[in-house]
Amino acid sequence: MRTIPVSQVKPGDQLAEDVLTKFGSVLFRRGQRMTAREIEILDAFLIPSVQVLDEGEELPVSVVEPEPEPTVSPFQEAFDRTVRTLKKAFDAVRCGEPIPIGELRGNLEELLEHIGEYHILSPSGEKDRKKAEDAVWRSSVEVALTSYQIAVHLDEISERERVQVALAGLLRDIGNAKLPLHILEKPGKLTPEEMEEIKKHPILGYQLLQPIAALNRGVKLCALQHHEREDGSGYPMGVTKERIHPYAKIVAVADVFHAMTSDRKYRKAESPFVVVEELYRQSFGKLNPKIVLAFIRRVTDLQVGTTVQLSDGRVGDIVFADRREPTRPIVNVGGVFVNLATERNLYIVKVISRSPTP
The missing domain is CATH 1.10.3210.10 (Hypothetical protein af1432)
Structure with missing residues (x-):
């Protein structure tokens, strides 16, 4: 595993760690192989460097920590x-x-x-545990x-x-x-x-x-x-x-x-x-x-960094929200940037998870 400037990333390189935007949302997930288009996106988002795997190196297995018991805030x-x-x-x-x-x-x-x-x-969190009435x-x-x-x-x-x-x-x-x-x-x-x-x-x-x-x-x-x-x-x-x-x-x-x-x-x-x-x-x-x-x-x-589901079923992270059209942000769906302001046939149907509080 090594860290290299984006200028040295080549098509076929595999990411060793997630790449985050300056807003803290995920641009590309660890394990993704870079293409020419994705390298252009790294440049567009002014990402200075990324971590990639060396040739023949396997992606390390993530250690999943046990989830703590839920607490009421x-x-x-x-x-x-x-x-x-x-x-x-x-x-x-x-x-x-x-x-x-x-x-x-x-x-x-x-x-x-x-x-x-x-x-x-x-808004109120944990709605599923509440009684319907x-x-x-x-x-x-x-x-x-x-x-x-x-x-x-x-x-x-x-x-x-x-x-x-x-x-x-x-x-x-x-x-x-x-x-x-x-x-x-x-x-x-x-x-x-x-x-x-x-x-x-x-x-x-x-x-x-x-x-x-x-x-x-x-x-x-x-x-x-x-x-x-x-x-x-x-x-x-x-x-x-x-x-x-x-x-x-x-x-x-x-x-x-x-x-x-x-x-x-x-x-x-x-x-x-x-x-x-x-x-x-x-x-x-x-x-x-x-x-x-x-x-x-x-x-x-509250939009940037929020994970949402689109009307065609795809899930992605909001990476840019225009106040002139707050319901039609740009959504990163697995490295594909979907601009809802221009793709009017699509819309957000569900919020999967909100962005963390700054």
Whole structure:
């Protein structure tokens, strides 16, 4: 095994170690034999040198370390605790008892201390071990965290207000606690009559939160307005952008994203990248464009180094993400660079693993 400058790499040379880009993603795997095209790619990515095997040398067998027992991170503990308290809040409403706002806020503030561990593309982690009936609660906590991260990118939302924005996301659907369980838990699509019942939850939520002095006006209006749209096509009031509170505009974006990227009883989850494209389309009239762009920036920040599956079944690592087209990065598939910005028939359907936090 020897290290040589890229200028000395010849077709047929076999890599002894993985070659990484400056972003830390894998460009070529150990064991791959170089071709003229792959040597050009090494030059294009300004790779100074690589390790190759000597002639006749065998690739050393990798020693696989035993995986440690899974541990629950402080983020996951705080996340699960917030989920449990949110369920308690809904139960309290159904029993006619006060909503435990102080406990909810305390749990949320503790969770926000670990916001750096939250990733929109793989938000709550370990979803497979969660019971299916917890999905709605996890989604509400994810909406709260995503709303907080969007607020960080908006100058008009002060640092002090960010927790209130997160609380608005957490409590946006509290009105559902006043709806019949047979509608909320129906396994199939709702009838038009049932949908009209569901559309009452914003008003019911606003009525529940209105007397609570510990909540500011934005949190209460968010419960009422998070399904309103800038062109007046939303519900329950059909108001236009001038009358929608900023908190509700933020939470609306997070709510649409998590609704579309979560499994439902009557449909499968969409790819987050496909959903971002849909959000971008909705920013022309329905959702606030500035807030959508702030959200897209957050998604784009997480792309480079992420392993994804394309619509044709191939798997590769994102090596470049253009903020102008955040859902259409360049993906390295076994040394072949697929530019989704030009190959419009392809798209990302699944995130296999996210890039490590810098």
